[in-house]
Amino acid sequence: MAEADATEHNAGFPARRLRRLRRTPALRRLVAEARLGVDDLVAPLFVREDIDGPAPISSMPGEVQHSVDSLVLEAKRLAALGLPGLILFGVPARKDAQGSGAWDPEGIVQVALRAVRDAVGDELVVMADLCLDEYTDHGHCGVLGPDGEVLNDPTLELYQRIALAQAEAGADVVAPSGMMDGQVAAIRAALDGGGHEGVAILAYAAKYASALYGPFRDAVDVTIAGGGDRRAYQQDPRNQREALAEIALDVAEGADMVMVKPAMTSLDILAAARDVVDVPLAAYHVSGEFAMVKAAAAAGWIDGPAVALEQLTVVKRAGADFVLTYFAAEVAEALGG
Numbered sequence: 531m532a533e534a535d536a537t538e539h540n541a542g543f544p545a546r547r548l549r550r551l552r553r554t555p556a557l558r559r560l561v562a563e564a565r566l567g568v569d570d571l572v573a574p575l576f577v578r579e580d581i582d583g584p585a586p587i588s589s590m591p592g593e594v595q596h597s598v599d600s601l602v603l604e605a606k607r608l609a610a611l612g613l614p615g616l617i618l619f620g621v622p623a624r625k626d627a628q629g630s631g632a633w634d635p636e637g638i639v640q641v642a643l644r645a646v647r648d649a650v651g652d653e654l655v656v657m658a659d660l661c662l663d664e665y666t667d668h669g670h671c672g673v674l675g676p677d678g679e680v681l682n683d684p685t686l687e688l689y690q691r692i693a694l695a696q697a698e699a700g701a702d703v704v705a706p707s708g709m710m711d712g713q714v715a716a717i718r719a720a721l722d723g724g725g726h727e728g729v730a731i732l733a734y735a736a737k738y739a740s741a742l743y744g745p746f747r748d749a750v751d752v753t754i755a756g757g758g759d760r761r762a763y764q765q766d767p768r769n770q771r772e773a774l775a776e777i778a779l780d781v782a783e784g785a786d787m788v789m790v791k792p793a794m795t796s797l798d799i800l801a802a803a804r805d806v807v808d809v810p811l812a813a814y815h816v817s818g819e820f821a822m823v824k825a826a827a828a829a830g831w832i833d834g835p836a837v838a839l840e841q842l843t844v845v846k847r848a849g850a851d852f853v854l855t856y857f858a859a860e861v862a863e864a865l866g867g
Contacts, residue, residue: 564847566839568612568865572657572812573858576749577601578621579638589745590817591824593856595621598642602649611862615655617705617854618642621750622665628673629665633691637665640699647700657703657732658696660689660717669754671708671763678756680763682710689713690720697726705789707734709763709776714783732812733785736773736799739764742792742818749817773799774806781807789854792816794841797848804849813845815855823857835864 551561576595578585584594596604601618608616620639622631631637639658646656662685663671672685685708693704704721706713714733721729739761747753754760765773773796777788790796790803791814800813819841827834838857845853855861 564843566843566846566861566865568862569614570846570850570852571613571842571858571862572615572617572655572852572854573608573613574617574619574814574854574856575601575604576619576621577638577642579623587745587749589748589821590856591821591828592860593749593820595749598638598645601642602645605646605650605654608859608862609650609653611859613654613858613862614852615657615703616646617657617659617703618646619659619750620664625665625667627667628688629662632662632665633688633695635695635698637695640695643696643699643701655702656700657705658699658701660692660696660704660706661708662688662692663708663752664750667755669752670758671760672710678758682712682763685710686712686716690716693717693720693729694724694726697721697724697729701729703730703732703787705732705734707737709734709737709760709765712783714780714785718784730786731784732787732789733780734791734814735777735780735785735788736796736803737764737789737791738767738773738796740767740792740795740816740818742795742816745817745821767795770799770802774802777803777807781809785809787812789814790850792819793845793850793853793855794819797844800845800848800850810851811849813848813850813853815842815845815853815857817856820856835860839864 551557578595581597584596584600587593618639622638643658661671663669668674670680672680675681689706696704706717714731717731780788787810789812790799793813793815803811823834823837826832839861842853842855
């Protein structure tokens, strides 16, 4: 009778019950498909000229503009946490129409690169953002023509100068973010021609003209002249096929790694790119994504650390090999780094 009751009770229920493997934390950990570890995280850091110590960034709680000395201390801390890399953004004291501080051997990023390299050696992959917007008085990522349009090919010549300056200062990786056509090929040619064949290129291959970059612009003191925008050269958020074409072109031009930005609003691009490229794929969890989590957590609306961990894990699940994130040190500490 008991046997008949058991058969009747189970009639119509599937033999495979997916909840079986969710029953305990150990089971869930055993069968997890996407895993986030300290090795997956790269920390973006800001270094400012002419300051004596770290200056807080109000729209990015916990983040600062570093002095060179405080940057070195932070690089050592990141290495001790087990993070594999950092990427530097410079904030110069003076700007001009061409952004000449970007390739000046004594420009802030070059000074910082040498200091970090001396401090941590090869313990960290030291990357440098390669662009002009932080250094130009108009806030655009390239040379302007008479009508205010960003000129593609003259800008490439300046990117080549920046690449050489960053390589000579000790960068392991240069990361062109200006979204100029042909930027990867131009930079690769300059690096190879200058004896820096070992310096890698992480291309901002699909960088969308996003509304999520506002806190970053606070961090680097950038204002676009005349209230303009970058929609004429950054990607249109409505387009996926175009993003995949950009990624394919950058790989063909010699990019060693490619990046998608922003991360959370580009999960479809990450997944599609993972299917078609075999180079390492990065995602940038950007300042606005970071700031929203921090603000909601400060208001008591969400569990901030849990949301940060969830978001970064989802970016990995979508196909990213590593993530640039302002949560890098915080998450590394949570993961036991």
